[in-house]
Structure formats: C-alpha cells, structure tokens
Ligand SMILES: [Zn+2]
C-alpha cells in the first residue's frame with residue numbers, strides 16, 4: 434500500500450469518527466509514520482507538544498488489506514480524543530460507536546489472525562501440554578512462559594515450557 438493510500442485512510446478514519454460526533458483531535462499529522470522496528474504492535478499514537486502522530490507497522494502497510502489498515506488507524510485516531518490515551522471506558526465507547534456505525538471491528542488488542550497478516554515474529558518458546566500434546570507458540574516471556582505450573586491446558590493437562598530448538602523440534 435502506498436504512503437498516499439495510507440495517509441488517505443488516516444484522513445478517512447478521522448472523518449468517519451467526526452461524522453458520528455467523536456471528538457478526535459484537529460492536530461493529527463496527516464502523514465502516517467511507517468514503523469519498521471515494531472513487530473508486535475500494529476499501530477501506535479504518539480503525542481508531542483500537543484500534536485499527534487500515528488504510526489503503522491511496516492508489515493501491515495505492506496501486507497494488510499484496506500479494512501485492516503483502516504481499523505488500526507481508526508483505533509489510533511480514537512487515542513487522540515480527550516481522556517482516551519488508554520483503552521478506558523471512553524475509548525471503548527467510541528470504538529463501539531465506530532464499529533456499530535461502520536461495521537468495523539476496532540479492538541483493544543488486534544491479532545495477526547484478525548488482521549489477516551502472517552505472524553512472522555520468531556517463536557522463542559513452546560508451551561506444551563503433557564496430556565494432549567498441544568503446542569502453543571510464544572514469541573516472548575510472559576507469566577505463562579515463566580510459570581507454566583500455575584496454568585492448565587484447556588484439556589486439564591499440566592503445561593511445561595520448551596525453548597525453541599530443544600528436543601530437536603523447530
Ligand atoms: Zn490502543
């Protein structure tokens with residue numbers, strides 16, 4: 434997707450929000466910043482000196498469809514509303530209003546699957562069920578990776594963690 438196309442979708446996201454009386458900021462940089470480092474975040478909204486800049490991950494810019502990119506930009510645009518720097522009740526009510534008005538699916542946390550792009554992050558850990566053998570990939574440490582004994586598989590089995598490459602499995 435070209436920069437012009439992405440910038441157009443940012444303007445569209447802001448216009449759609451204003452059309453349903455969501456008070457998005459008038460000080461949003463019209464050019465979306467393409468972030469080539471972030472591999473886990475799809476979008477980000479930065480505030481500096483009262484102005485907002487929306488970032489989009491390079492992977493989504495390259496592989497994402499129109500709708501996925503619009504949803505992520507709309508998610509970030511809602512963060513420019515007063516009292517919406519986090520995903521609190523006000524942000525969520527605006528997201529619901531957008532979703533209801535336009536059939537979007539703006540979420541607090543997007544997933545690779547929901548956005549229709551491939552998860553290319555390196556798998557570092559596998560959480561393995563000793564009962565059913567289910568293997569859950571994890572890209573980074575988390576409470577589950579650090580303390581698998583505190584959790585159970587959906588089947589009720591005990592979980593353990595393997596580092597990627599252990600036991601000859603890749
Ligand atoms: Zn957010």
Ligand SMILES: [Zn+2]
Pocket residue numbers: 562563564565566567586587588589590
């Ligand atoms: Zn299991």
